[in-house]
Amino acid sequence: MNASAVVVAAGKGIRMGHTVNKVYLTIAGKPVLYYSLKAFDEIDWIKEIVVVVSKEEMEYCQENVVKKYIFKKPIKLVEGGSERQYSVYNGITNTKEDCEIIAIHDGARPLVEKETVIKALKEAYLHKAVALGVPVKDTIKVVDGKNFILNTPDRKYLWAIQTPQVFERNLIIKAHQKALEDGFLGTDDTVLVERLGYKVKVVEGDYRNIKITTPEDLIVAEAFLKK
Ligand SMILES: Nc1ccn([C@@H]2O[C@H](COP(=O)(O)OP(=O)(O)OP(=O)(O)O)[C@@H](O)[C@H]2O)c(=O)n1
Numbered sequence: 324m325n326a327s328a329v330v331v332a333a334g335k336g337i338r339m340g341h342t343v344n345k346v347y348l349t350i351a352g353k354p355v356l357y358y359s360l361k362a363f364d365e366i367d368w369i370k371e372i373v374v375v376v377s378k379e380e381m382e383y384c385q386e387n388v389v390k391k392y393i394f395k396k397p398i399k400l401v402e403g404g405s406e407r408q409y410s411v412y413n414g415i416t417n418t419k420e421d422c423e424i425i426a427i428h429d430g431a432r433p434l435v436e437k438e439t440v441i442k443a444l445k446e447a448y449l450h451k452a453v454a455l456g457v458p459v460k461d462t463i464k465v466v467d468g469k470n471f472i473l474n475t476p477d478r479k480y481l482w483a484i485q486t487p488q489v490f491e492r493n494l495i496i497k498a499h500q501k502a503l504e505d506g507f508l509g510t511d512d513t514v515l516v517e518r519l520g521y522k523v524k525v526v527e528g529d530y531r532n533i534k535i536t537t538p539e540d541l542i543v544a545e546a547f548l549k550k
């Protein structure tokens with residue numbers, strides 16, 4: 324398999340409330356982004372890693388992540404956009420044209436494991452579009468604008484979606500271009516493929532693959548890493 328990884332790290336980390344972008348905060352002495360790249364770096368099928376960073380942080384990332392740690396794969400830094408979706412688009416269009424499969428991952432998900440990524444890559448080869456996810460543990464309610472419950476979806480059909488999300492290269496580029504044309508902004512990449520009428524397979528991931536979003540997530544991530 325000839326695959327590329329696109330890791331998006333160009334956010335602002337506003338919910339973290341820190342002056343430094345959360346992907347450069349450290350867990351057990353190393354930046355969050357280092358861990359998010361590591362699983363991909365260890366997989367033979369992945370031939371390159373494209374990291375999407377903000378223009379202002381390009382040099383910082385190069386010095387403090389790419390050069391500082393040893394990666395086996397070529398790492399290319401490209402500029403991000405004002406929304407995650409635009410950052411992803413810049414990443415996927417900067418992958419090598421001969422790659423068949425692209426794995427898109429949040430730089431803010433440092434606990435993803437190599438075996439889980441391999442499982443997603445294999446499924447993407449079969450189904451063209453997959454997302455990692457885990458069954459939700461809570462009961463989910465749909466509420467109105469005043470917080471009154473409208474309905475309670477059956478939990479057995481509800482999954483919390485994570486990254487990586489893995490796609491055939493041509494399909495995900497087409498899906499992003501269509502979303503751009505339509506002015507559609509989604510909160511993940513599979514929704515753009517769903518809009519094209521394709522079936523997306525959810526592959527069971529791991530509850531530990533959390534997204535570092537608010538300060539307590541760093542404590543949880545460090546505890547998982549120490550295990
Ligand atoms: N314009 C953006 C926004 C987000 N991301 C990346 O997308 C991932 C998931 O986004 P999120 O957790 O929302 O990160 P931030 O946008 O940084 O966080 P916040 O919404 O709290 O500002 C992160 O790795 C983030 O760096 C990105 O590359 N470009």
Ligand SMILES: C[C@](O)(CO)[C@H](O)COP(=O)(O)O
Nearest residue numbers: 407429484485486510511512
């Ligand atoms: C793509 C994603 O990680 C799926 O869970 C998530 O939607 C991105 O996070 P955001 O907070 O919506 O940017």
